Amino acid sequence: MPLAVQFTQVSRTFGEVKAVDQVSIDIAEGEFFSLLGPSGSGKTTCLRLIAGFEQPSSGSIRIHGLEAAGVPPYQRDVNTVFQDYALFPHMNVLDNVAYGLKVKGTPKAERHSRAENALAMVALAGYGARKPAQLSGGQRQRVALARALVNRPRVLLLDEPLGALDLKLREQMQVELKNLQRQLGITFVFVTHDQTEALSMSDRVAVFNRGRIEQVDTPRNLYLNPATPFVASFVGTSNVVRGALAEALSGSPAPFSIRPEHIRLGAAGPDSRHVQVEGLLRDIQYQGSATRFEVQLDSGQLLAVSQANDSWQAMPQAWQPGQRVQAHWPQEAMTQLQDTEAY
Amino acid sequence: MHSDKAPWGLRLAAWGGLLFLHFPILIILLYAFNTEDAAFSFPPRGLTLKWFTVALARPDVLDAISLSLQVACLATLIALVLGTLASAALYRRSFLGKESLSLVLILPIALPGIITGIALLSAFRSLGIEPGVFTIVVGHATFCVVIVYNNVIARLRRTSQSLIEASMDLGADGWQTFRYIILPNLGSALLAGGMLAFALSFDEIIVTTFTAGHERTLPIWLLNQLSRPRDVPVTNVVAMLVMLVTMLPILGAYYLTRGGDAVAGSGK
Amino acid sequence: MTPLRTLSNVLYQRPNLYLALLLVTPLGWFGAIYLGSLLNLLWQGFYTFDDFTMAVTPTLTLANFAALFNPSNFDIIVRTVTMAVAVSLASAVLAFPIAYYMARYTRGKTKAFFYIAVMMPMWASYIVKTYAWTLLLAKGGVAQWFTQQLALDGLLQAILGIPGVGGSTLSTSHLGRFLVFVYIWLPFMILPIQAALERLPPSLLQASADLGAKPLQTFMQVTLPLSIPGIAAGSIFTFSLTLGDFIVPQLVGPPGYFIGSMVYAQQGAIGNMPMAAAFTLVPIVLIALYLAVVKRMGAFDAL
Numbered sequence: 066m067p068l069a070v071q072f073t074q075v076s077r078t079f080g081e082v083k084a085v086d087q088v089s090i091d092i093a094e095g096e097f098f099s100l101l102g103p104s105g106s107g108k109t110t111c112l113r114l115i116a117g118f119e120q121p122s123s124g125s126i127r128i129h130g131l132e133a134a135g136v137p138p139y140q141r142d143v144n145t146v147f148q149d150y151a152l153f154p155h156m157n158v159l160d161n162v163a164y165g166l167k168v169k170g171t172p173k174a175e176r177h178s179r180a181e182n183a184l185a186m187v188a189l190a191g192y193g194a195r196k197p198a199q200l201s202g203g204q205r206q207r208v209a210l211a212r213a214l215v216n217r218p219r220v221l222l223l224d225e226p227l228g229a230l231d232l233k234l235r236e237q238m239q240v241e242l243k244n245l246q247r248q249l250g251i252t253f254v255f256v257t258h259d260q261t262e263a264l265s266m267s268d269r270v271a272v273f274n275r276g277r278i279e280q281v282d283t284p285r286n287l288y289l290n291p292a293t294p295f296v297a298s299f300v301g302t303s304n305v306v307r308g309a310l311a312e313a314l315s316g317s318p319a320p321f322s323i324r325p326e327h328i329r330l331g332a333a334g335p336d337s338r339h340v341q342v343e344g345l346l347r348d349i350q351y352q353g354s355a356t357r358f359e360v361q362l363d364s365g366q367l368l369a370v371s372q373a374n375d376s377w378q379a380m381p382q383a384w385q386p387g388q389r390v391q392a393h394w395p396q397e398a399m400t401q402l403q404d405t406e407a408y
Numbered sequence: 409m410h411s412d413k414a415p416w417g418l419r420l421a422a423w424g425g426l427l428f429l430h431f432p433i434l435i436i437l438l439y440a441f442n443t444e445d446a447a448f449s450f451p452p453r454g455l456t457l458k459w460f461t462v463a464l465a466r467p468d469v470l471d472a473i474s475l476s477l478q479v480a481c482l483a484t485l486i487a488l489v490l491g492t493l494a495s496a497a498l499y500r501r502s503f504l505g506k507e508s509l510s511l512v513l514i515l516p517i518a519l520p521g522i523i524t525g526i527a528l529l530s531a532f533r534s535l536g537i538e539p540g541v542f543t544i545v546v547g548h549a550t551f552c553v554v555i556v557y558n559n560v561i562a563r564l565r566r567t568s569q570s571l572i573e574a575s576m577d578l579g580a581d582g583w584q585t586f587r588y589i590i591l592p593n594l595g596s597a598l599l600a601g602g603m604l605a606f607a608l609s610f611d612e613i614i615v616t617t618f619t620a621g622h623e624r625t626l627p628i629w630l631l632n633q634l635s636r637p638r639d640v641p642v643t644n645v646v647a648m649l650v651m652l653v654t655m656l657p658i659l660g661a662y663y664l665t666r667g668g669d670a671v672a673g674s675g676k
Numbered sequence: 677m678t679p680l681r682t683l684s685n686v687l688y689q690r691p692n693l694y695l696a697l698l699l700v701t702p703l704g705w706f707g708a709i710y711l712g713s714l715l716n717l718l719w720q721g722f723y724t725f726d727d728f729t730m731a732v733t734p735t736l737t738l739a740n741f742a743a744l745f746n747p748s749n750f751d752i753i754v755r756t757v758t759m760a761v762a763v764s765l766a767s768a769v770l771a772f773p774i775a776y777y778m779a780r781y782t783r784g785k786t787k788a789f790f791y792i793a794v795m796m797p798m799w800a801s802y803i804v805k806t807y808a809w810t811l812l813l814a815k816g817g818v819a820q821w822f823t824q825q826l827a828l829d830g831l832l833q834a835i836l837g838i839p840g841v842g843g844s845t846l847s848t849s850h851l852g853r854f855l856v857f858v859y860i861w862l863p864f865m866i867l868p869i870q871a872a873l874e875r876l877p878p879s880l881l882q883a884s885a886d887l888g889a890k891p892l893q894t895f896m897q898v899t900l901p902l903s904i905p906g907i908a909a910g911s912i913f914t915f916s917l918t919l920g921d922f923i924v925p926q927l928v929g930p931p932g933y934f935i936g937s938m939v940y941a942q943q944g945a946i947g948n949m950p951m952a953a954a955f956t957l958v959p960i961v962l963i964a965l966y967l968a969v970v971k972r973m974g975a976f977d978a979l
Contacts, residue, residue: 520920
C-alpha cells in the first residue's frame with residue numbers, strides 16, 4: 066500500500082529551538098493516525114509541515130510519494146481542520162464550505178450542491194445561510210469539518226479539533242469522527258494532547274516529546290508495551306521503577322513500568338511467581354469505579370495501586386492509611402523500558 | 409465600583425470638562441448665524457442664514473474649498489496605498505530595521521509640524537521644485553500615512569492568522585486570499601483610516617504654511633482672514649463648515665472600527 | 677496556470693522578495709522624501725548666513741547653533757518650555773477627573789458618548805478652534821460678557837494685573853494664550869489617562885478597601901500611581917505640541933517669539949534658513965530628552 070505521508074529525518078528549527086528533531090514517520094493510506102504529546106512537543110509543527118504552512122529545515126516530506134518541499138499549501142491535496150476552526154467571519158456557512166471549490170473555479174451550481182451535501186454529512190443541513198457567529202462551538206466545529214471534506218482531500222489534518230468542546234460533546238464527536246473516517250476511507254492525521262482521545266480513535270499513535278518521536282504503535286501496544294519512561298507515564302498512569310530496586314525486583318538494571326491496576330494488595334499465594342513487596346499505606350482515594358492506593362516501599366519508592374470496585378458490595382477489607390501492607394504483581398506485567406528521562 | 413454613584417464633585421468636574429471642550433465649538437455654530445457684520449459682541453442680536461449665501465458666492469472661498477478637497481483626496485489616496493503596504497509588511501514578520509521603520513512612520517506626527525514643514529520646504533527649494541498643489545499633497549500624505557497604517561495594522565493583528573492559512577489550505581493562492589479574505593476584513597478599517605486621513609489633511613495648517621507657496625487651502629484662507637479681520641461673518645460661516653468637515657469623519661470612523669481597536673492615530 | 681497564480685507561487689517561495697515588494701514604496705517615500713528632508717534641513721543648520729547681503733553661503737559653521745544660547749534666543753526657548761510645562765500640568769489636572777469619571781462611572785452608551793464627546797473636539801479643525809477663542813476672548817466678546825454678568829470684572833482685572841501672567845486684555849495676556857493651549861491639547865491628555873484607568877482592575881481597588889484603606893487613601897496609594905503612565909503618555913502630546921506651535925502664539929497673547937514663531941520668522945521674513953534650521957533642533961532635542969524621561973515612567977506602554 067502506498068504511503069499517504071512519509072517523513073524522513075525531518076527537522077524544523079525556529080532560531081535556537083528545535084521544534085521538530087529528526088522525525089521519521091510513515092502514515093499509510095486510509096489510516097487514522099494520531100500525533101500525541103504535551104504542548105510544545107512538536108506535534109502541531111509536524112501537522113503544519115504536512116499542510117505546507119511550515120517548511121522543513123532539513124529532511125524530506127513526501128505526500129503520496131511526491132516531494133512536498135516548496136509546494137505551497139494551496140497546491141497540496143490535503144486539508145486542515147483548525148483548532149480555532151478559522152471560519153471566515155464575513156461569509157455565511159454555505160460560502161465558507163464552498164470556498165475551496167470557488168477558488169478552484171468550480172461552477173456556482175455545482176459548488177453549492179456539493180457544499181449542501183457536505184453540510185448534510187455533518188448533520189447541519191439547512192444551516193447554510195447563517196453566519197459563523199450565530200453557531201455554537203460544536204456546530205462551528207462541524208462546519209470546519211465540512212469545509213475541509215467538501216474538497217475531497219486525500220489526507221485530512223485535524224489540529225486538536227475537539228479541544229474547545231465540553232466533555233459530553235467531545236465524546237460524541239470522537240465517535241462521529243471515527244465513523245466518518247471509516248466511511249470515507251480518507252487518511253486522518255489527528256493532533257491531540259489527550260491520550261484517551263488518541264487511544265480510543267486511532268489506528269496508530271505517534272508519541273512526541275521535545276520534538277522527537279518516542280514511540281509509534283497501535284493504542285493497545287502503546288499502553289501495554291510502552292518503550293520509554295515518557296510513554297509509560299504520558300499514556301495512562303504508570304509506576305516507573307529504576308536503579309537498584311528495579312534490579313532487585315526484575316533482575317535487570319533497566320527501568321521497568323508497572324501499571325497501577327496490575328498490582329494487587331495483600332500477600333501473593335505461596336506457589337505463585339509474583340513479585341512481592343511491602344510498604345506503608347500512605348493514602349487512599351475513592352474514585353468511583355476504582356480505588357487508588359499510595360504505597361511507600363521501604364526503599365522510598367512510591368507505588369500507585371488501583372483496585373477496581375467491580376463488586377456492588379462494600380470493599381471487603383477496610384484499609385487504613387498508616388498501616389503496613391503487602392503488594393504483588395505477576396512477572397509478565399512488568400515492561401522493560403529504555404533508560405531515558407521520564408515525563 | 410462601576411455601579412457606584414460618582415461623588416457630585418467628580419460628576420461636576422467631568423461634565424464641566426465636557427462643556428469646556430464643546431463651548432467654543434457651539435460658539436462657532438452660533439456665530440455663523442449672527443446678523444451683525446463686524447462685531448464679536450455677545451450675545452448676538454439676531455440670527456440669519458444670509459451669510460451662507462454670501463460666503464458661497466465668494467470665488468476666493470470656493471477656490472480654497474476646491475483646493476482643500478483636491479489635496480485631501482490625493483493625500484488620502486497616497487496614504488491608503490502607502491499605509492496599507494507598510495502595515496502588510498510590518499504586522500507579522502520581524503526583520504532587521506522593523507522597529508526603526510515603524511518609528512519613522514510615526515515621526516511626522518510625533519515631531520512638531522513645523523519641523524516637517526520647514527524640512528520639506530528647504531528640500532523643495534534645494535531641488536528647485538516650485539511650491540504648489542504637488543508640494544502640499546506630498547506634505548499631507550507624509551503625515552497621513554501613519555493614520556491609515558495604525559488602523560490597518562490594528563485590524564490585521566485582530567484578524568486571526570489561521571484565517572489566512574485556512575484560505576491557502578483550501579486552495580486559494582496569495583492573490584485569491586487577499587481578494588476574498590484579507591480585503592473584506594480590512595474594508596472598514598481602510599474606510600475609517602481614509603476618513604481620518606481626509607479630515608486630518610483637510611484641516612492641516614502648520615505643514616501647509618510652508619509647502620503651499622501662493623496656493624491657499626481653506627485653513628490658510630481662514631488664517632489670513634484672522635490676521636486681517638474684515639468680513640467676519642463670511643469667516644464665521646467658513647469656520648463652521650471646516651469644523652463640520654473635520655468632525656463628521658470621526659463619527660464615521662468610530663462606528664466603523666467599534667468593537668476592538670480604538671480609533672487609531674491619536675496624534676495630530 | 678494564470679499569471680496571478682504564477683506570481684503567487686513565486687512570492688510564496690521567496691518571502692523576502694514579497695517583503696521587499698511591499699516595502700519598496702513606503703520605504704522610498706519616507707526614506708527619500710521625509711528623512712532626506714530632515715537631514716537636508718539639519719545640514720543647512722551648518723551653513724553661513726550673511727547679515728549684510730542677506731545671502732546664504734554653503735560655508736560650514738557652528739555659529740547658528742552657538743547663537744541659540746544668545747540671551748534673546750535663550751529667552752525664547754525658556755518662554756516656550758515654561759508654557760509647555762504649564763500647559764501639560766494644567767491639562768493633567770483638568771483631564772484627570774474627566775478620564776476618571778469615564779473609566780470608573782460610565783459604561784455602555786454613556787461611555788461611548790463621552791468617548792465621542794472627547795474625540796470630536798480633538799479632531800475638530802485646529803485653526804477653527806483657535807479662531808473660536810479669538811472670538812471668545814475679544815473685547816466685547818463672550819468671556820467679557822460672562823465676567824460682567826457674574827460681576828467678576830474686578831477679579832479678572834486683578835489677575836490680568838499679575839506680571840508674567842496677565843496682560844492688558846484677555847486676548848493679549850499670557851493667561852489667554854495659556855487657556856487656548858490648554859483647551860486645544862486637553863483631549864490628547866484625557867484619552868491616555870482614561871485608557872490607563874480603564875486597564876486598572878476594579879479588584880485592585882476592592883483589595884485596597886478590603887485591607888482597610890479609606891477611599892482617599894486608595895486613590896493616593898493605588899489609583900494615582902497606576903495612572904502615572906497615562907499622564908506621562910498624554911503629556912508627550914501636550915508638551916511637544918505646545919513646543920512646536922506657532923499659530924496660537926501669533927494670534928493670542930502678548931508679543932514675543934515662541935520657538936515655532938521664531939523658526940517661521942527666520943525662514944520667512946528674515947530669510948535666514950540656517951538659523952531656522954538650527955532652531956528646529958531645539959524642539960527635537962527637548963522632545964527627545966522629554967521622551968527619555970517619560971519612558972522611565974512607563975508612558976510608552978500607555979500609548
